[in-house]
Amino acid sequence: xxxxxxxxxxxxxxxxxxxxxxxxxxxxxxxxxxxxxxxxxxxxxxxxxxxxxxxxxxxxxxxxxxxxxxxxxxxxxxxxxxxxxxxxxxxxxxxxxxxxxxxxxxxxxxxxxxxxxxxxxxxxxxxxxxxxxxxxxxxxxxxxxxxxxxxxxxxxxxxxxxxxxxxxxxxxxxxxxxxxxxxxxxxxxxxxxxxxxxxxxxxxxxxxxxxxxxxxxxxxxxxxxxxxxxxxxxxxxxxxxxxxxxxxxxxxxxxxxxxxxxxxxxxxxxxxxxxxxxxxxxxxxxxxxxxxxxxxxxxxxxxxxxxxxxxxxxxxxxxxxxxxxxxxxxxxxxxxxxxxxxxxxxxxxxxxxxxxxxxxxxxxxxxxxxxxxxxxxxxxxxxxxxxxxxxxxxxxxxxxxxxxxxxxxxxxxxxxxxxxxxxxxxxxxxxxxxxxxxxxxxxxxxxxxxxxxxxxxxxxxxxxxxxxxxxxxxxxxxxxxxxxxxxxxxxxxxxxxxxxxxxxxxxxxxxxxxxxxxxxxxxxxxxxxxxxxxxxxxxxxxxxxxxxxxxxxxxxxxxxxxxxxxxxxxxxxxxxxxxxxxxxxxxxxxxxxxxxxxxxxxxxxxxxxxxxxxxxxxxxxxxxxxxxxxxxxxxxxxxxxxxxx
Ligand code: PRX
Numbered sequence: 001x002x003x004x005x006x007x008x009x010x011x012x013x014x015x016x017x018x019x020x021x022x023x024x025x026x027x028x029x030x031x032x033x034x035x036x037x038x039x040x041x042x043x044x045x046x047x048x049x050x051x052x053x054x055x056x057x058x059x060x061x062x063x064x065x066x067x068x069x070x071x072x073x074x075x076x077x078x079x080x081x082x083x084x085x086x087x088x089x090x091x092x093x094x095x096x097x098x099x100x101x102x103x104x105x106x107x108x109x110x111x112x113x114x115x116x117x118x119x120x121x122x123x124x125x126x127x128x129x130x131x132x133x134x135x136x137x138x139x140x141x142x143x144x145x146x147x148x149x150x151x152x153x154x155x156x157x158x159x160x161x162x163x164x165x166x167x168x169x170x171x172x173x174x175x176x177x178x179x180x181x182x183x184x185x186x187x188x189x190x191x192x193x194x195x196x197x198x199x200x201x202x203x204x205x206x207x208x209x210x211x212x213x214x215x216x217x218x219x220x221x222x223x224x225x226x227x228x229x230x231x232x233x234x235x236x237x238x239x240x241x242x243x244x245x246x247x248x249x250x251x252x253x254x255x256x257x258x259x260x261x262x263x264x265x266x267x268x269x270x271x272x273x274x275x276x277x278x279x280x281x282x283x284x285x286x287x288x289x290x291x292x293x294x295x296x297x298x299x300x301x302x303x304x305x306x307x308x309x310x311x312x313x314x315x316x317x318x319x320x321x322x323x324x325x326x327x328x329x330x331x332x333x334x335x336x337x338x339x340x341x342x343x344x345x346x347x348x349x350x351x352x353x354x355x356x357x358x359x360x361x362x363x364x365x366x367x368x369x370x371x372x373x374x375x376x377x378x379x380x381x382x383x384x385x386x387x388x389x390x391x392x393x394x395x396x397x398x399x400x401x402x403x404x405x406x407x408x409x410x411x412x413x414x415x416x417x418x419x420x421x422x423x424x425x426x427x428x429x430x431x432x433x434x435x436x437x438x439x440x441x442x443x444x445x446x447x448x449x450x451x452x453x454x455x456x457x458x459x460x461x462x463x464x465x466x467x468x469x470x471x472x473x474x475x476x477x478x479x480x481x482x483x484x485x486x487x488x489x490x491x492x493x494x495x496x497x498x499x500x501x502x503x504x505x506x507x508x509x510x511x512x513x514x515x516x517x518x519x520x521x522x523x524x525x526x527x528x529x530x531x532x533x534x535x536x537x538x539x540x541x542x543x544x545x546x547x548x549x550x551x552x553x554x555x556x557x558x559x560x561x562x563x564x565x566x567x568x569x570x571x572x573x574x575x576x577x578x579x580x581x582x583x584x585x586x587x588x589x590x591x592x593x594x595x596x597x598x599x600x601x602x603x604x605x606x607x608x609x610x611x612x613x614x615x616x617x618x619x620x621x622x623x624x625x626x627x628x629x630x631x632x633x634x635x636x637x638x639x640x641x642x643x644x645x
Contacts, residue, residue, distance in 0.1 A: 003284045003317055004034045013424055013433075020436035021467075028056070028437065028470055032277050035316075036071050037062045038246055041273075047468050049495065051480075052488045054468045055250050056274035063244035064253060064276050065105060065142040068315035070244070072098045080320045083294065084131045085339055087178035087326035096131050098318070101138075103235070104131075106242035108139025110230035115170070115202045115221070119144035119245055122168040122255065126150045126159060126186055128177025129325040132206045132223065133301050134311055136172045141253060141272075144245040145170075148255040148267070151302025152177050152184055154587040156192035158265075162257055163193065165267055166477060169201045172223075176209030180330030187213040249273025255477045256304055258410040259527040260486055261498075261517040267477030268410050275308075275413050276316055278471030282414040282435060283313030286404050287376050288421040293346040294373075296322040296339065298354060303524075304410040305380055309349060313414065328354045334365035337396075341370045347421075348396075349378035349406075351523040355388045356553045366395060376421040377403045381523030382555045383511055389428040407431035407511050409497060410525075411487065413471030416440075417509050430510040439466040442503055447491040453505070462515055463501040464494035517611070519548040519556050526590050528611075531558060534585035535592075538578050540565050545601050545609050546592065549618040557593035559618035561640065564597050571597060594618075596645045600636040602628070617641055 007013050020027040025044035032044070042059035069081075077099040084094040096104070117123060123145045127133040133149075140147040148166050150159055163171075177184040187205055191214055194200055205213060206223035214220075234242045253272045257265040289295060295314055299305035301323075314321040322343060328336050328350075336358070340348060358365070377397050384392075384405055393403055403426050406418040416438045417431040424433055434440050442450045442461030450461040465472075472495065476483040490496040500515040514520060517528040528546040535544040542563045551557035560578075568574060579591045602610045616625050617640055628634045 003289075005031045005281055005284065006288070007285050007420060007423055007436075010423060013420060013436075016436045017434070021439060024437065024467065028277065031281055032057060032273070035062070035276060035280075036067050041249065045468065049468075049488050049493050052484055054472055054474060056271075056277070056468075056470045057249040060249040060273055061246050062249060062273060062276075063142065063144075063247055064272050064312070065138050066244050067276055068138065068312060069098060069102045069105060072318045073102060076318050077102075079318070081315055082131055082134055083320060083322045083343060085322065085324045085326075085343075087180070087330075089331065089335075089338065094131060101135070101315075103240045104135040105138040105142055106234040106240055107227050107230040108135045109142040109242045110234045111204070111226040112139055112143055112145060112170070114226065114230060114233075115204070117143065117145050117170050119247075120251075121145045121170065122148055122166040123170045123172060124148050124150060124159070124163055124166065124168045126152065126171065126173045126190055127206065128152055128174050128179070128184065128186065128208060129300055129323060130174065130177075130206065130208055131323065132174075134323065137254075137301065137307075137311055142242065142244050144247050144251065146252045146254055148257070149302050149307070150257070151300060152179075152186060153302075153589050155584055156189050157585050158587055159190065159193035160197065161264075162267070163197060163200065166255055167199060169199055171200060171203045172206070173203060174206045174208045175213045176211040178209060178325060180327040183209050183211060185211055187211070247272055250474070252474075254307065256307065256410055258304075259518060259525045259530055261527055261529060263527065263529040263533040265527070265530070266482060266486065268473045269475045269477050270413050270471065271474050274470035274472070276312065278414045278469060279308040279313035280316035281470075283309060283319070284317055285420050285435065286406060286415050286418045287347050287349070287378065288423065289314070289317065289319055289347065292320075293375075294320050294322060294343050295347040295349070296324070296343070296345045297349040297378075298324060298328070298336065298351070299349070299380070304413070305349075308414050328358055329361075332365060333358055333361035334369060337366055337369035337371060340374060344373035346373055347376040347378065348374060349380060351381040352379055352384040352388050353382065353522040353554055355379070355384070355392050356555075359388060359391045360553065363395060371396060371398065374401050377401050379403060379405045380408070382520045383513060384429055386428045393428075402426050405429070405431045407499075407509070411473040412469070413473070416465070416469070417511075427508055430504075430508050432508045434509070435469075437469040440464070440501075440509060441466050441494065442501060443491055443494070447494075458502040458504055460502050461500070462491075463497045463499045463509070463511070464491055465497065466494060468495075519558060521548075521551075521556050521558060521589065522554045524589050526558070526586075530586060531560065531582065531590050531592065534582045534590065535560055535562060535578060537585055538581040540574070541578065543601060545611065545614055547611055547615040547618050549594075549615070549620075551593065554593075558590070559594045559596070559614075560592040561596050561598050561601060561614055563599065563601065568597065594645050596640070596643055598636075598640050598643065600633065600639075602636050602640070603632050604630050605632050613637060614640070617644060620644075
């Protein structure tokens with residue numbers, strides 16, 4: 001069975017694409033009619049990119065959890081919604097049916113209400129990949145609280161910053177989390193983040209690892225106790241209910257922080273109606289999900305991929321979403337393939353960095369794994385190089401599964417440019433064609449649309465989008481001006497993605513990477529300014545400059561040039577100390593791969609660091625460093641070159 005808005009042929013793609021561009025209101029009004037609204041919209045779309053202001057399904061009322069859960073109960077109550085595979089393959093797996101998900105989400109909604117959480121309140125969630133994380137997210141949505149999930153690898157300081165920015169009074173966490181052979185002490189990190197915090201009223205702690213944790217009277221409560229009590233309230237005579245709170249289509253659903261080119265991460269805000277329609281529509285069409293498929297997205301719910309393509313998109317169409325707690329290489333590098341074999345996975349969606357790291361183990365982890373259930377392979381988060389693309393195609397897809405290379409961002413909520421599996425053609429390391437509703441345009445530095453191809457026959461420019469799609473970000477939390485200047489001011493009347501791209505004559509797009517000071521390390525976005533701020537906090541560091549360099553597994557590695565004051569008796573130890581500081585300030589994911597101590601940095605006469613030169617040196621380039629005559633002290637370049645690590 002196909003879904004009402006499923007594109008089933010190349011011709012239909014062309015037709016739908018045209019229709020979505022010519023009359024977006026009609027097109028999206030039709031798609032949205034397949035969802036459950038308490039009150040229909042007065043207007044499908046109202047927008048201008050100047051302010052910016054974008055409103056989809058204006059005036060409509062709904063609750064997203066009635067769409068992702070309640071409306072499936074009659075037809076598929078006993079079908080799995082979430083299939084959970086724990087970190088340790090010997091531990092019991094959990095299959096959460098739609099009925100069970102409904103009950104748990106009602107309980108969470110009741111528990112949050114009991115603890116004082118109200119519509120519009122912000123709830124920070126810092127948990128490992130357990131089903132309770134999905135319940136927590138959906139429980140917030142059921143009562144109209146705004147969730148802000150923080151990835152489990154962020155430090156106490158990062159959490160404290162996000163708590164302050166969202167002014168959150170509530171946190172949901174775990175005692176600890178499992179990741180491969182490691183136990184991550186989540187509650188202890190929260191405790192550090194809360195030192196001096198006067199705003200947080202309640203911390204709910206779910207027991208996962210049975211790590212000893214401190215529990216502060218009046219503030220910290222156990223998930224299990226609260227849920228048990230809530231169960232007595234939501235279940236009467238075998239009937240489970242907790243009334244979903246009626247929300248406006250444009251009420252915020254969640255805040256998710258992401259890095260930009262400034263030092264401080266931005267809280268991207270998505271609203272309910274458009275987000276729901278966009279994630280469900282793109283999920284069905286890109287992956288060509290079929291009734292009964294088992295779909296496995298390897299991301300963490302702490303990132304946008306997990307929000308949109310583990311939780312909301314799949315559940316909105318009643319899919320079976322497989323959620324995995326562990327890592328690809330533990331207990332061995334066959335972990336993903338064991339899972340595919342065990343659950344007869346039909347669709348897998350992962351990141352190039354995982355593919356590259358698994359490639360390094362050769363084909364032995366694949367031996368005796370039955371991958372014949374696979375039909376579609378997905379890639380997300382960073383450009384996929386041709387070598388990884390072919391390895392994925394040949395070894396995993398056995399050259400019979402389409403690969404969908406999906407380009408999108410936290411800000412876009414869902415997939416923007418991608419092959420539609422089996423419908424439009426794949427092209428190695430090209431994201432290919434825009435989805436219906438997406439009007440990309442490539443512009444040069446001055447904002448002029450690129451109309452002449454380069455010598456290779458490609459149009460090359462900065463990737464912008466001309467008109468709003470339902471999942472576009474609405475604001476950055478607490479600072480709308482920041483949203484405007486970051487995304488809508490570089491080129492007037494366009495949304496600017498921050499990525500560079502090529503387009504071929506057939507209209508296919510290839511994303512070449514960020515054109516701003518944002519790095520993509522193992523598919524994680526990290527701002528160079530953010531890392532520099534953290535480095536500069538280390539005692540003895542006077543100044544630093546951070547650039548990216550090509551890294552075989554991570555895509556990009558972090559290279560830091562550091563001016564250090566004082567004696568360098570043991571440079572290695574100082575390096576370790578500096579890495580500790582970065583871990584403390586941001587988290588282990590932001591630790592530089594290389595630190596080079598330098599005496600000075602290449603600066604222009606006006607004091608601006610010339611990163612172009614530093615980038616080239618980090619990339620191993622020694623000859624063609626470009627024009628260095630504008631430098632205050634060109635001699636510094638030679639010294640840096642000679643000291644490359
Ligand atoms: O540079 C692009 C890269 O990841 C950035 C978005 O990062 P984030 O908001 O963390 O979201 C990641 C998951 C969607 C983009 O600006 N990126 C994402 N997907 C691709 C990609 N680069 C190339 N090809 C992709 N398929």
